Amino acid sequence: MSSTVPKRLWLLGCGNMAGAMLERWIASGAVAADMVDIVNRHDRDVPGGVRQARRFPDGPPPDLVMLGMKPQQLDEIVAIHGAAIGKAPVLVSILAGVEEATLAERLPGPAIVRAMPNLPVALGKGVVVLHAKAAPQSARDSVAALMAPLGLVEWTDDEAMYGAMGTLEGCGPAFLFRFIDALSTAGEALGIPADQAARLALATVDGAAAMAAASDASPATLADRVASPGGSTRQGLNVLDRDDALVKLLTETLAAAERRGREMAEEAKR
Secondary structure: OOOOOOOOEEEEOOOHHHHHHHHHHHHHOOOOHHHEEEEOOOOOOOOOOOEEEOOOOOOOOOOEEEEOOOHHHHHHHHHHHHHHHOOOOEEEEOOOOOOHHHHHHHOOOOEEEEEEEOHHHHHOOEEEEEEOOOOOHHHHHHHHHHHHHHEEEEEOOOHHHHHHHHHHHHHHHHHHHHHHHHHHHHHHHOOOOHHHHHHHHHHHHHHHHHHHHHOOOOHHHHHHHHOOOOOHHHHHHHHHHHHHHHHHHHHHHHHHHHHHHHHHHHHHHO
């Protein structure tokens, strides 16, 4: 394990996403449970050995603080915990829409890194997009090392691009879950029993994703390899490809999600 991985962590908020990250860190051995303190409004189920309270402990600051509460709680959190957080060397924020400048204004002191994970981080198969403008390289290396057990880690120096990348990978699992459900429902329309259609759809997407990840060929090329000329797969692809129907649908889907992200960024500045 890299020596740059932070050992002592404070987590402010530990909902679904932060909880998934924490579980994976502990399961992978990257972080020891007894080196983690969490502040929550109400107690949640957390890994054994992790301390949970309403305020952070007195004493030396941690190596890293991560903000994982709701973005609209930022001002309240600053008022209650800002002094304690300000003593930490590194601050990681997974708050959607809250820009680095807003964080630096509210919480001066720590080096700031924004992180946008997705839920498969719980399995070590997630994606984490990172952005930092003013953080020194040592802080960037430390955060990257912490995120490595969660899956693919990608950096961008462009905060606008960070929002776009976060939209794709952060919202993407929900859109894929919806696709799996739709594929299952479409199977039912062919007469397949609901439980079998659900299993077939899930296993098909799982296997196809693993194949795409292991192949040197692009997904577009793989699709064409599956589709024999004049065959049944080609007929189905013709529906998806007609007038770029699938591309247009997903472009509209991502655009709507990214637009809401920009709106939240503006709201956080007020």
